[in-house]
Structure formats: structure tokens, C-alpha cells
Amino acid sequence: MLRVLALLTETATADQILSASACLLAQAGPTAITLLHPLAQSDPDFMPTEEVHTARTDARFAAAQQALAVELAQRADAWRQSGLPSLEIRAGAPEQIVTAAAREADLILLAAPQGDADARALLDLLLLRLAKPVLLLPRQMPHSFAQSIAIAWSDADNAAARAIGAVQALLRACQRATILLGTDSPHAAPPPQALLDSLEAAGRPARLHEFALAGRHVGTALLAEAHAVGADFLVMGRLPMAGCAKSCLAAPPPRCCGSSICRY
Structure with a gap:
């Protein structure tokens, strides 16, 4: 059975990831898909030398991350009729979450990180450090998939x-x-x-x-x-x-x- 880890990191590319996951289910034979959103608990872009760390900034970041997770979960639920599972949301350090999940995967789905720093960091982790096979999806999905x-x-x-x-x-x-x-x-x-x-x-x-x-x-x-x-x-x-x-x-x-x- 093909074990696929589909990483959802932003709303702009969620539908591409979900569409490709549904295509894999339909075309690749026995396939087990995990939809995963790593929920960051601290802002990776925070610059301690330039910004002041306060409870307000923490709350603002947490609220934005929670809103993103809710939106991604709703997008995933809309694909349940295609046989996809619910989105798993795991809180913690994204690199640690993805590293643990990737160990069990044969193939990892990720949107091409054009302007998405989080996706870029995950791509470097998966390819360079973990040496895992990654399926990069374009911002505009082709009319066919793997035909x-x-x-x-x-x-x-x-x-x-x-x-x-x-x-x-x-x-x-x-x-x-x-x-x-x-x-x-x-x-x-x-x-x-x-x-x-x-x-x-x-x-x-x-x-x-x-x-x-x-x-x-x-x-x-x-x-x-x-x-x-x-x-x-x-x-x-x-x-x-x-x-x-x-x-x-x-x-x-x-x-x-x-x-x-x-x-x-």
C-alpha cells in the first residue's frame, strides 16, 4: 500500500493538495493518505533584535494560526466525499511534527513554495535532511494528473x-x-x-x-x-x-x- 503524507500549510494551496490527494486515491491503487497541518505555536519569523515579544503578539499569532487551521480543516472536509480523511492538526514545532510523520510515508505532497517561507523550510527539510520523495504541486493544477x-x-x-x-x-x-x-x-x-x-x-x-x-x-x-x-x-x-x-x-x-x- 502506498502511504502518502499530504501537508497543508496555507489556504492558497490547500485545494491543489486535496485535489492531488484525491487523484492519488483514484489512480494509484491501494493508498493510505494522511492530511496534516503542523500548527506552529511560536512565530518562526519573530526577530528578537527588532521586535518586542509581548503577550499581545503571542495572542495575535496564536489567533491567526488557529484561524488558518480552522479554514484548512473546512477545506479538507469539503473533500470527504472523494474518500479523503479529515485533516489532522498537530501543534508544536513544524519541523519536528513533519519529521515524525514523514518517517512513515512513501510519498509526501507539498505545494511549490513560491513565496511561502514555511513550505520552503519544509521542502529543504524533506529533501535535503530526510531524503524523502516529495511531490511538488504547482499553484495552478494541470488539466490532468499523472496521465x-x-x-x-x-x-x-x-x-x-x-x-x-x-x-x-x-x-x-x-x-x-x-x-x-x-x-x-x-x-x-x-x-x-x-x-x-x-x-x-x-x-x-x-x-x-x-x-x-x-x-x-x-x-x-x-x-x-x-x-x-x-x-x-x-x-x-x-x-x-x-x-x-x-x-x-x-x-x-x-x-x-x-x-x-x-x-x-
């Missing part, structure tokens, strides 16, 4: 293979799988035959899409090539160049659709 999956292949390490393993159920259910291979990348190598055989056995033979970076940043190039082949879902491992994650997160989706990105 056309692009796989960014690199032999830099085995992170790409682990990311593929995390979404095997979606690969078996998708309509088309495409392997992206940058021919002028320093880590370019043909995908392993075992990967091709597993997709073939699942009835989803992958086609190979070769492209040249041609001076583009690797993250920007991968997003562009994924969109070029009509993908609505991109699977990628760790990128070897510093700043690639920022490149992928900062690149705006084309007008026609966005892409969900699964990173390990």
Missing part, C-alpha cells in the same frame, strides 16, 4: 531510481511515459534496461526523448522538455548543479498547464 509522466534520467546517483520507485503505481496507471535524456549533460547515460523492462511489463512502454541543454540551466531545461512532450508530471532525482531546485520552482508553468514534480 503523461516524464522521467528525468541521470546516472549521477541512484536518486532518480528511488524517485521512480516512489511513483511506480502512477507509472502503471498512466497513459504515456517518456524518459528525458540530456545528451550533453555530464551525467548523460542510457536508462537501465531494468527500468525499460518494468514499464514494458506494466503495459506502459516508455519512449526516449533526447534533448540538448544548449547552455540552459538543467532545471529550466527539464521543465521545458517535460512540457514539450505534453507531460503533466515530472519525476526527477537530485540534480547535480547547485540551484537546480530553485530553477524548477521559479519557472512559471506555460499557459496551457502546469506540471507536478516528484523529486527525491
Whole structure:
């Protein structure tokens, strides 16, 4: 069974997370989903050298956090008819809450942290410190979800293979799988035959899409090539160049659709 942890951190992205969770339930076979909101009890943005810490500021912060939790719970309840569970609200230090919950998860859903400092901190925690597979969702959800999956292949390490393993159920259910291979990348190598055989056995033979970076940043190039082949879902491992994650997160989706990105 696929164990999914869906993190809701702000109202602006709650519906994207809930929609993707419902899609996973419908498409990925046996799936157990936990909807979680880590309720901060202290303001992580408080600057003791610039601000005065008072009972009033504490109360104001607590009230805002409680209002956010209530709104997120109401959003989640509206999706109960799709089979999603109620939102779990756990109070404490967000990093500690997410670390404990992530240990039991095979895949974690998180909105792309464009301007959301809390989501950015959680992404760094999950990818860099916990090495967990994360499904990043765009601010504008694509018209389809994991129907056309692009796989960014690199032999830099085995992170790409682990990311593929995390979404095997979606690969078996998708309509088309495409392997992206940058021919002028320093880590370019043909995908392993075992990967091709597993997709073939699942009835989803992958086609190979070769492209040249041609001076583009690797993250920007991968997003562009994924969109070029009509993908609505991109699977990628760790990128070897510093700043690639920022490149992928900062690149705006084309007008026609966005892409969900699964990173390990």
C-alpha cells in the first residue's frame, strides 16, 4: 500500500493538495493518505533584535494560526466525499511534527513554495535532511494528473531510481511515459534496461526523448522538455548543479498547464 503524507500549510494551496490527494486515491491503487497541518505555536519569523515579544503578539499569532487551521480543516472536509480523511492538526514545532510523520510515508505532497517561507523550510527539510520523495504541486493544477509522466534520467546517483520507485503505481496507471535524456549533460547515460523492462511489463512502454541543454540551466531545461512532450508530471532525482531546485520552482508553468514534480 502506498502511504502518502499530504501537508497543508496555507489556504492558497490547500485545494491543489486535496485535489492531488484525491487523484492519488483514484489512480494509484491501494493508498493510505494522511492530511496534516503542523500548527506552529511560536512565530518562526519573530526577530528578537527588532521586535518586542509581548503577550499581545503571542495572542495575535496564536489567533491567526488557529484561524488558518480552522479554514484548512473546512477545506479538507469539503473533500470527504472523494474518500479523503479529515485533516489532522498537530501543534508544536513544524519541523519536528513533519519529521515524525514523514518517517512513515512513501510519498509526501507539498505545494511549490513560491513565496511561502514555511513550505520552503519544509521542502529543504524533506529533501535535503530526510531524503524523502516529495511531490511538488504547482499553484495552478494541470488539466490532468499523472496521465503523461516524464522521467528525468541521470546516472549521477541512484536518486532518480528511488524517485521512480516512489511513483511506480502512477507509472502503471498512466497513459504515456517518456524518459528525458540530456545528451550533453555530464551525467548523460542510457536508462537501465531494468527500468525499460518494468514499464514494458506494466503495459506502459516508455519512449526516449533526447534533448540538448544548449547552455540552459538543467532545471529550466527539464521543465521545458517535460512540457514539450505534453507531460503533466515530472519525476526527477537530485540534480547535480547547485540551484537546480530553485530553477524548477521559479519557472512559471506555460499557459496551457502546469506540471507536478516528484523529486527525491
